[in-house]
Amino acid sequence: MANSRSGESVIERVVRVLETFSAERTVQTASEIGRRAQLPSSTAHRLVEELVASGILERDEEQRVRLGMHLWELALRGSTALRLRQAALPHMERVQSAIREHTQLAVLEQEEALFLERLSHPDAGANITRVAGRLPLHASSSGLVLLAHADPGLRERVLAAPLRSLGPGTITDPQLLRRVLAGIRRSGHVVAPGSVEGVSTGVAVPIRDAGSVIAALSVVLPRASDPAAAVRALSDAAVRIEEELRATRV
């Protein structure tokens, strides 16, 4: 009978509910969501029901629930991510058909690299990046470029925090990282050992809009191959994407 109120807004709770979904977990039951989002079962069920009613979630064949098309639509139409992606896509395709490896586009989001787009090549090896996936800034070539051009406050925060290793190639020494970042600002690109795989090399360049760096374009190469052609292709694509952005400017 005594109801201990939660003390948090519905919006926060809805975000927590949506955060329980992932690439590995695309469908869930209401109870699973409740457990994962730390909500009382009856509240979770009611919230899920409301979200289904507004099209944010969709029920599948029976019982379980998944992210709805309407959410996808709301998030994309009018999103700046979409504008950037649309400007970049044709040029990413060109890079990908020239280099024949994975090509990806990432932005800085909440102190991590968020991947907006990824084109994969059938011949190319495995790749941990996914669309809408994240990687730490210090542990991906895209992330390094974004970090190099991020505001100094963020940079120092990342340098101060422990640099988690994702594999043999990950930079974990702050001093080395500092030098690498300076090198990126000087040369305009980065060629880094693939932090995760260990058998690959990441190559990335910045994309600017209105002066500041807003995204990074990258490819993953087999360790053996020469990165020079990739650097050239990426730089060229970046210039064209920046032109496109200027033309599309609102």
Add this chain to the structure above:
Amino acid sequence: MANSRSGESVIERVVRVLETFSAERTVQTASEIGRRAQLPSSTAHRLVEELVASGILERDEEQRVRLGMHLWELALRGSTALRLRQAALPHMERVQSAIREHTQLAVLEQEEALFLERLSHPDAGANITRVAGRLPLHASSSGLVLLAHADPGLRERVLAAPLRSLGPGTITDPQLLRRVLAGIRRSGHVVAPGSVEGVSTGVAVPIRDAGSVIAALSVVLPRASDPAAAVRALSDAAVRIEEELRATRV
């Protein structure tokens, strides 16, 4: 002093707020949102603030607000739209480089065709479809394919409602529409005069998953050209996408 409560859930209101954004209106002030979403100004400001705090919205340089990257991320990771798009994209690229015209992928959503992806070719003409944009089912080649394979209830509802014309090529006669839909089910594809432009032809084929049609793949051709090659390229791509979906099955 007297507060007339709204009588609707926060979730509904948030959806209304998000719906005020569009491709033409990517940044707004809190007051604009309030007006458009029919919310009292003080409520609108507070809601916007909460949404910014949770990363759903982002403030730009000063004052104004736009859809946040975090919303994009929440909507995409784990979304079925993403899985379909990822499976289709490489094959869409192949179609597009063969046919050299606009190529698009659409699904059925709330009795309209919702476009998940669009590849455009620089040489190709204008095209009203956009990613995250919609068109009526009877007024686009993709929509016709989706409608032809939709459940009979929906089909009859569309046939009963007035068929709004978007241009000279739009099918507005229910009897004709019925015959066209039957033809699509028989032949497995549609070649329809571009409903909007009038100078183009739409060609579309269905994509199936687990037996039922879940999407449509289409291209827009100049009225003059022969659709046979396009039909072949699309059908081929559809088969490959269906294979991919089977392989990716969860």
Add this chain to the structure above:
DNA sequence: CCATCGACCCCCATTGAATGGGAAATCCTG
């Protein structure tokens, strides 16, 4: 220089939407 307008942002009394415990109904599963 002051008036006007619009956007923004507090304050705060009011209240109904949201809450969550309980319990019953339903679905699995061994």
Add this chain to the structure above:
DNA sequence: CAGGATTTCCCATTCAATGGGGGTCGATGG
């Protein structure tokens, strides 16, 4: 068919959300 998990329903409680009012700030213009 028993026992656990999941979902649905109910409802008294209450606090998060509400929105009117009013004050601040900045831009426009007469």
